[in-house]
Amino acid sequence: MEPDLWALYRWMFRSRLFEETVHGLWDEGLISGEMHLGTGEEAIDAGVVAQLKEGDAMALDHRGTPALLMRGVDPRRLLAEFLGRPDGLCSGMGGHMHLFSQEHLAASSGIVGASGPAAAGFALAAQYLRPLGVAVAFFGEGAANQGMLLEAMNLAVAWQLPALFVCKDNQWSITTPSASVTGGELTERARAFGMPAAEVEGSDVEAVWWAAQEAIERARRGGGPTFLRARCLHLDGHFLGDRMLRAARHPLKEMAPLLGPLLRSIARREGGPWRARVKSLGTLLARPSQVRQAESASGRDPVAQARRKLLADRVRLLALEDEVEWEIQQVVCDVLAA
Amino acid sequence: MRQMSFGEAIEDVLAQSMAEDPRIIILGEDVRLMRRNLYVRFGGARVRDTPISEAAFVGAALAAAMAGLRPIVEVMLVDFIGVAMDALLNHAAKLEAFSGGTWRAPLVIRTACGGGYGDGGQHEQCLWGWLAHIPGLAVVVPSTPADAGGLMLSALQHGGPVIYLEHKLLSGEWLEFLGAGGRKTVRFDVPQEGARGPVPRSWSPVPFGRAAVRRPGGDLTIVSLAVGVHRSLEAAAVLQDRGISTEVLDLRTVWPVDKQRACEAANKTSHLLVVDEDYEAFGLSGELAATLLEAGIQAKYARVCTQDTIPYSRQEEDRTLPNVDRIVDAALRLLG
Numbered sequence: 011m012e013p014d015l016w017a018l019y020r021w022m023f024r025s026r027l028f029e030e031t032v033h034g035l036w037d038e039g040l041i042s043g044e045m046h047l048g049t050g051e052e053a054i055d056a057g058v059v060a061q062l063k064e065g066d067a068m069a070l071d072h073r074g075t076p077a078l079l080m081r082g083v084d085p086r087r088l089l090a091e092f093l094g095r096p097d098g099l100c101s102g103m104g105g106h107m108h109l110f111s112q113e114h115l116a117a118s119s120g121i122v123g124a125s126g127p128a129a130a131g132f133a134l135a136a137q138y139l140r141p142l143g144v145a146v147a148f149f150g151e152g153a154a155n156q157g158m159l160l161e162a163m164n165l166a167v168a169w170q171l172p173a174l175f176v177c178k179d180n181q182w183s184i185t186t187p188s189a190s191v192t193g194g195e196l197t198e199r200a201r202a203f204g205m206p207a208a209e210v211e212g213s214d215v216e217a218v219w220w221a222a223q224e225a226i227e228r229a230r231r232g233g234g235p236t237f238l239r240a241r242c243l244h245l246d247g248h249f250l251g252d253r254m255l256r257a258a259r260h261p262l263k264e265m266a267p268l269l270g271p272l273l274r275s276i277a278r279r280e281g282g283p284w285r286a287r288v289k290s291l292g293t294l295l296a297r298p299s300q301v302r303q304a305e306s307a308s309g310r311d312p313v314a315q316a317r318r319k320l321l322a323d324r325v326r327l328l329a330l331e332d333e334v335e336w337e338i339q340q341v342v343c344d345v346l347a348a
Numbered sequence: 349m350r351q352m353s354f355g356e357a358i359e360d361v362l363a364q365s366m367a368e369d370p371r372i373i374i375l376g377e378d379v380r381l382m383r384r385n386l387y388v389r390f391g392g393a394r395v396r397d398t399p400i401s402e403a404a405f406v407g408a409a410l411a412a413a414m415a416g417l418r419p420i421v422e423v424m425l426v427d428f429i430g431v432a433m434d435a436l437l438n439h440a441a442k443l444e445a446f447s448g449g450t451w452r453a454p455l456v457i458r459t460a461c462g463g464g465y466g467d468g469g470q471h472e473q474c475l476w477g478w479l480a481h482i483p484g485l486a487v488v489v490p491s492t493p494a495d496a497g498g499l500m501l502s503a504l505q506h507g508g509p510v511i512y513l514e515h516k517l518l519s520g521e522w523l524e525f526l527g528a529g530g531r532k533t534v535r536f537d538v539p540q541e542g543a544r545g546p547v548p549r550s551w552s553p554v555p556f557g558r559a560a561v562r563r564p565g566g567d568l569t570i571v572s573l574a575v576g577v578h579r580s581l582e583a584a585a586v587l588q589d590r591g592i593s594t595e596v597l598d599l600r601t602v603w604p605v606d607k608q609r610a611c612e613a614a615n616k617t618s619h620l621l622v623v624d625e626d627y628e629a630f631g632l633s634g635e636l637a638a639t640l641l642e643a644g645i646q647a648k649y650a651r652v653c654t655q656d657t658i659p660y661s662r663q664e665e666d667r668t669l670p671n672v673d674r675i676v677d678a679a680l681r682l683l684g
Contacts, residue, residue: 208593
């Protein structure tokens with residue numbers, strides 16, 4: 011088997027369009043709460059989900075929309091769920107952080123790291139009930155510091171579970187740089203549990219596809235779990251309305267209301283040594299520019315990257331995009347009209 | 349009197365206390381951003397970002413408190429406390445008893461709670477009854493800026509583990525971070541008197557276990573806390589139009605709970621309505637009923653609580669959480 015870039019691009023482009031629509035509805039106030047988009051992660055989702063078969067399971071984090079769309083969940087039911095409607099995927103009860111589809115053996119959690127134990131359990135059930143079945147855990151590098159995830163990785167090795175631990179490494183633990191709160195090296199850490207661990211550029215869908223194929227085939231053959239670390243970008247920040255991203259994009263407007271209290275506070279007589287104060291202010295003010303730098307690495311947008319490879323056949327590409335745009339427009343019309 | 353928001357009042361007390369006592373440190377996820385004013389004033393050694401490792405950093409904060417620091421550990425949302433529960437249930441809560449009363453850990457666990465902004469059932473729980481169920485943990489839930497500051501001061505002086513809950517509808521910073529995200533297109537039913545109000549010129553501790561009468565009345569007593577107090581005050585105004593005089597008592601702390609004032613208030617009106625945003629079963633509302641029974645007080649009793657998992661859907665969520673209509677209906681039925 012080889013990756014079908016056209017099919018993968020269709021998935022990624024469709025997911026991107028869907029989430030851009032969600033972004034617009036969130037802006038309009040029709041979607042509530044912490045809306046975490048998967049924009050920037052599409053190649054990781056596509057490369058991994060493309061390996062899954064009937065009976066395979068997915069344990070998702072708070073950013074599960076792309077994987078669910080690619081797995082075949084009806085976009086209408088997803089959108090209706092985000093709008094909190096009774097015709098939603100979870101009857102409007104779960105919302106975008108808590109998406110479940112028993113039919114697809116897919117379960118989400120808003121608790122960071124919870125996908126680790128879930129995937130281990132799905133894989134355990136597969137060992138008994140679904141020979142050749144596998145389970146995938148999707149999580150971020152921030153979750154890789156959560157005990158339950160590390161415990162699940164150990165369990166998966168000890169029991170040789172058919173699991174794939176997919177670390178979507180976007181370098182940010184909520185709004186804290188992960189490097190500042192992480193010891194050692196995550197890939198080495200996974201290897202230390204006794205499982206194969208691979209690194210892949212998460213914006214390159216074909217690279218992810220190959221890495222995921224190797225890991226999942228091994229799991230199906232009884233070769234146990236694998237850790238796959240895929241670097242990616244957070245195109246829409248931690249969640250929509252992410253203050254860091256707003257500050258990076260509109261520094262004057264967004265920083266102005268924060269600066270007054272900051273400067274008043276830093277100037278107070280009692281407090282830390284002045285050097286420490288200045289250092290803190292510098293660290294804080296540098297965070298938005300760290301976001302900006304990451305953003306400017308636009309060559310790492312996975313959708314744009316795959317598109318560039320397909321541009322040679324422009325006619326086919328535009329036809330595909332028209333078709334997907336039409337579908338998403340129909341989805342939005344159907345859901346909003348219902 | 350000064351005017352402050354709920355969050356400003358907490359920050360003012362923290363700044364004053366941190367300036368006075370170098371043993372106070374703040375740690376938690378994203379605290380350098382969320383507590384940025386304290387971070388730039390006191391430096392990185394006093395305000396530390398943690399990895400997303402609640403079990404480790406809450407347990408570590410406890411032991412640091414045992415060894416002489418006075419940490420304020422932030423568990424972003426109380427829903428996430430499940431991950432760190434062992435540190436609280438089996439360690440923080442047990443230390444004083446296990447050490448024969450000789451070793452106490454001055455630890456404040458600060459965490460946001462409550463719903464009303466559409467974040468779903470894993471991010472909007474209250475859980476104060478569940479936490480107060482465990483002997484050894486103090487649990488405080490302020491409803492006004494003045495109490496937010498005064499109870500934080502008490503929490504810092506308490507000497508043992510205190511869980512300090514701040515309702516997100518009262519805390520503008522949390523509501524902006526989690527609910528609005530810079531949008532002008534969303535509105536939340538924020539109780540204005542709870543979100544911003546007068547605070548004393550100089551802070552003094554609000555003692556644990558002392559409820560406050562927010563509105564005097566003679567026909568019906570409502571006992572509540574946090575946002576529930578403000579919803580109850582709104583309901584009391586509606587009931588007043590029907591000629592019903594309602595007393596509203598704000599518990600302010602769940603453990604210790606002010607049994608004496610709750611009993612006195614129930615005794616006075618013979619009608620007790622508990623408004624509790626936490627889950628109904630096996631919690632604060634039942635504890636108050638048991639308190640009346642134990643004291644031999646004859647009163648008619650009802651409660652308006654959260655009975656089920658909080659739905660994501662905004663309309664369903666508003667129906668699930670205690671709201672003014674539910675409180676008025678329950679009061680009218682109680683008074684029969």
